[in-house]
Amino acid sequence: MARLSEHFNEKEFLCRCCGAGKGLIHPHLVIGLEMLRDLVKRPITVNCGYRCPKHNAEVGGVPNSYHVQGYAADIHVSGLSPYELAGQAARVPLFFNGGIGIYPERGFVHVDIGKKRRWRG
Ligand SMILES: [Zn+2]
Structure with missing residues (x-):
């Protein structure tokens, strides 16, 4: 099993x-997630990281999604709301300068190291 961090x-x-x-x-995605883990002091569950183009299309991702490039992860942390988790993610410079999307109904937060964007799913 390949350990990334x-x-x-x-x-x-x-x-x-x-x-x-x-x-x-x-590697910057993983570094950002380690920094976020330090902030929240709890394990981070990765719901979705890399997606092949076929799977990305099946889940309705845009074709140039950062998930297809290995730049993005959808995550959750037990005991933290998506709003709380997104707030902590914004304290990580790699994500502050990248993308943070909150999906309150589905219970996860998207983070990526691409262009700076914010949205609510
Ligand atoms: Zn696939």
Whole structure:
């Protein structure tokens, strides 16, 4: 099992449909998630990291989604609301300068290291 950092394994980030994404998870995404874990002091669950183009299309992602590039993760933390988690994510410079999307009904937060964007799903 390939360890990407102290608390994250590559397996957690691989495509949910086919296991693609090995070697494609951007190190800055993982560094940002480690920083976020330090802030919230709890484990972060990765719901979705890398997506192959087929899986991305199936879940309604835009074709150039950062998930397809290994720049993005949808995450949740037990005991924290998506709003609380997004607030903490904004304290991580890599995510502050990237994308943070809140999905309150679905109970997760999207973070990425792409262009600076904010939205509510
Ligand atoms: Zn796939």
